Amino acid sequence: MSLKKQSHLAVAPYISASQNLPEATLRTFILGSLLAVLMAGANAYLVLKVGMSVSACIPAAVISMAVLKLFKNSNILENNIVQTVASAGEALAGALAMILPALILIGYWQSFSLVLTSSIILIGGGLGVLFTVPLRRAMIVEGELKFPEGVATAEVLKAGDKSSEVGLWDLLTAGIVAAVIKFAQSGWQIVADSINFWTRSGNTVYGAGGGFSLAITGAGYIIGFHASVAIFTGSIIAFYIGIPLYSTIMGVPADASSAYDAAMTIWNTKIRIVGVGAMILGGLWTIVELLPSLKKAIVSAGKAMRNVKERGQDSIPRTDRDIPISWVAGGSALFAVPLYVILDYVLETSHIDIGTSGYIFTGLVLLVISFLLCFFMAAVSSYMCGLMGSSNNPISGTMIMTVIILSFTLMLILGSHINFTVDPEAALSAAAIVILITSIVACAGSLGGDNMQDLKSGQLVGSTPWKQQGMLMVGVIASAIVVAPVFQLLFEAYGIGDIMPREGMDPAKALSSPKAALMAALAKAIFTHTMDWLMIGIGMAVALVTIMVDKMCIAMNSKWRFPVLAIAVGIYLPLDVTFPILLGGLVAWFVDRSIAKQKDASKKSLEKEEANARKNGMLLASGLIAGEAVVGILIAIPFVAYQSTDVFKFVPAFIEPFREQLGLLITALVLYWFYKAATNMKKV
Template sequence: MNSQPVATQPVAQLTARAVILSVILAVILAAANAYLGLFAGLTIATAIPAAVVSMGVLRLLGGGTILENNIVQTGASAGSSIAAGVIFTIPALVILGYWQDFRYSWVLAIAGLGGLLGVLFSVPLRRSMIVEDPLPFPEGKAAAEVLKAGENPGPGLKILGLSGAIGAFVKLAAESGLRMIPDAAAGGTYVGKFIAYLGTNLSPALLGVGYIVGLNVGIVVLSGSILSWHIAIPLYNAFFLDGNTALAAQLAGKDAVTTAFAIWSTQVRYLGVGTMLIGGVWTLFSLRKSLASGIRSGLAAARKGSGGVVAETERDLPMKWMLVALVAFVVPLALLYQAIVSNWGVSIPMTIIMIVAGFLFVSVSGYLAGLVGSSNNPVSGITIATILFASLVLVALMGRDSQIGAVAAIMIGAVVCCAAAVGGDNLQDLKAGYLVGATPWKQQVMLAIGAFSCALIMAPVLNLLATAYGIGAPTAEHPNPLAAPQATLMASVAKGMFGGHLPWTMIGIGAVIGAVVIALDEWLKSRKSHFRVPVLAAAIGIYLPLELMVPIFLGGLIAHFVERSHGIDPHNEAERDRVHRPGTLFSAGLITGEALMGIAIAIPIVVSERADVLALPASLHFNQWVGLVVLALIGWLLYRVATKRHAS
């Protein structure tokens, strides 16, 4: 069992300045993660950058305690979890055509109430997952170490500032800004009837994502993309395209790259849907015993603690308050569902599904966050399972031809997704608090404040991005939109369950691929291999374009070389966290700087109604080789920062 310090006298925690700073950071990081998630289908945990910023700011304000800094990073980390819950699901309502834009009150209700439910549902799990039978919670442990070593936050702030400026400048120079360098370097050609395609995105943010998730995940996601782009697409073009007469006629005479993307978007990406579906079901099945045991012990501990004196470092939110809050949050959601379907016989089952699935999947999310960290937490797989189950029930209640069925399923999935994302993040933060002697209920209150604060700004951010860049499928106005891969997937699955047409053959093949990946991962597990093949990571690689996965792999490769340069055991988690801290901060800065600049660029685009409003003269536009050189230089700088001995 992990030991923890116990304070001998009250130490400042939930102070006014800590709450204000936490909310400011949460809102900024939520906006940045919303952009990143719509762009690349990934979000990153933000606790460590928030902790470093907090230590620097509170030092300028006269110094802060370790527990104040812990409160700041707790609330700020809601920025990634609320953003993930929202962008994985709510854009599906626009993609389905139910909304023309993002309605403020609805987004606030879904994100805010879903996030608050995530906090409530995770409270009874804290004791079992953190105290009695502790899980690793890698990012929580890393955040605790950063807080403990916080005497000198200056170097960390310099790293964040430098990399943030680099990420922002490259985004400004890219196609949506000054148009000095392209967004990607790619090319393809026909080899007989086969298609050969290579490409990489030139985003520094994706390089940073790869460094944070590591080489193992980088290899898995790239392998998934290789399966799609170097095996499935060439085979489909050579042997099956002629059988799809409509698609073949549409692609007659088109170049190789256009053909490859058309085959991927209409057929091959659904291999990833099937893989993700089977992965979500397997995740639930494989965790059934651990979750049942953890929930039982957590509820028992909560009942026992309510009747006696409990140490400050063990005090959760009181169970009776939680039950009152649960009712207060569920009633408006039931009214929201009633407003959609106008049938209490449907809206009440929708509410029940949401409550049951919410608690179950918060447990799943917490368990997975404890094992692999919040950045690798497969919340999208959890949400797909929710939408599938909800769709089956709604089909029975409303019929397969219901015009509103797909929307109703997405609404359930959106609340559950927000709850699951926040719940896993909450337990990660509570792990850090446990290691530094914090009071759990104060962290739980702070995360609730942070989550609701982020929900307040999500609709304006989404509307800004949708107007400037477009979301989902390419259009004449937005030929290169933000892909919103998870939301597109959710919309496809929900629509397919209610009278839509999906390539079920491809989905079935994808399910078989998922089963093979699961079997391979179980075999590696039985051999106690440190290299694993998480099925949902493979599914993301299959589902997303190859060019997005290449820089993620390269970032993971840099992380691997950093470990080798330090001569550490890559399986020693504590040593890895310490060594990677400068590189993690640099990567977080790249991501945040690029994402915030993407949002800033959107403002003049929307105001002027011109996508090229910031573009420089054509004579200052450079080709993709310049972009490759820039990305290589950033990768080299990331390696240099991460391998400085004094920085570690």
């Protein structure tokens, strides 16, 4: 028997196809929508702050089980529907936060447009749901992909169905801890949120630093030790090699007021572009590597659809019924209308003067390319999430490729009419069009991968696929309502990148939005021909070496991997971000070692206890992320109302000199508590 068939026959749903339990109920609609809003807000904050997103499946499942246990006759399928809806909000907000703020950063928008932002989410999210319907059978039912988050979520759901203990206390405790510390950092400002030591010897600038964000530490724990080390390797290249080397050769910026200021200026204006170059080559390499597998997946999907058509829907078990393919085709066609309206509106209100016929032609070409890219990105995302998990979804690489494809397409169409190098307003409009379309493609791709994880957990617990796919649309709608106001609130409270909505704001508190800044720089540089090709070339060389090292690790069957995009992200992100990511990864490593030792010492099978300990760690990490993010959003309201981030400031004089040391001490204590709680295998 083939491996493929073995994989297929091994799937035994927790709830059989002959059982018809309630799934898409009123309470799942309400709870799922509320959690989608919460997860969307939290993930928007996290991505704007550090450029990273995390899966919301497990925390959403835990919260759902805790709440629905208060009702009579709740069941595992309802809990699966709730986490499906909630995770859609997280996926869409995270994807959009990686690209849409680029419109603020290039100066095209002065605030987030509610109508356009909501429309982008509805169109991109809707297409992401529809385009993965034909891929479900190929990748989940008949394929061999693991979908690790989907499997883990299913196990949490099944464990919660058998036990009254679902782990909500771990989630809440970590959330409260992170919330209090975040308020002490950004509200009272009694605790520093970073520490830096930089000095200068002649022309050479060197030093170290790091941040104390518990949300980022939680994200580091979730992505794991090896991935966090790969990201921090990029930081070593940037801060401990790049800055000293550049300053020694080229000198220190004349206007630098301190060694720290000089280091940050060199990194922000030069070394960071090395990260852009690495991302460009790394993103293209990732797509090229995926092409053979993606081709097989699409061919398999076509074969699976033909089999369904021949057998008919009635012959298919409840647990294997998708949204009918005719609905997929019709729904996709309907989404084409508002998408073309957006493209036509943006073109006609731009500084690109090509006449009515030119607008129509350009709009139609962009419409076709947008649809093809949405499907392609949804397929790539689904495959990668199935292969290595949502944390390894190459959304950055696919967005870079999308920006490049769209930019050169526009230049090809408009090049005979417009000289972008002498018309900066036209170049700005063209870059904005590229960013808007990429935002839609990013939503489709991100939701595609998230959707497949949810459908995998649904397959294992016995959900009805078409009901999950339909309820995903609820998560899309909830996200469309909440994301734009959250983006605008965070922008007005903290600023994004180097753009401040009002005078007197502290740039150190701004949300760096690293992924959006990258997309803004890339799109703008292509049209204005202002790319720093020397630094881009160095970045590509770094990416090439990284790819070779990673291939060597694979050839030697090493447990170490150095994904090129992880290294590139590490070069591009500040130490305030990558340091807590490394801390989270180190905690994950110590936790795994402790669990393994406890298991060896017991000399007996402890699968249940081990699984529970790993779940504790995931919930604690998710709680840290949610707690900090929620407080970050809530205190943004008075910050905006009073036009100041010092509304709650309270720093006694005797503490002022020790804020950094206090931040370091508190972070160390929280990490120790996290380690002890996550390694408690006796807690079942």
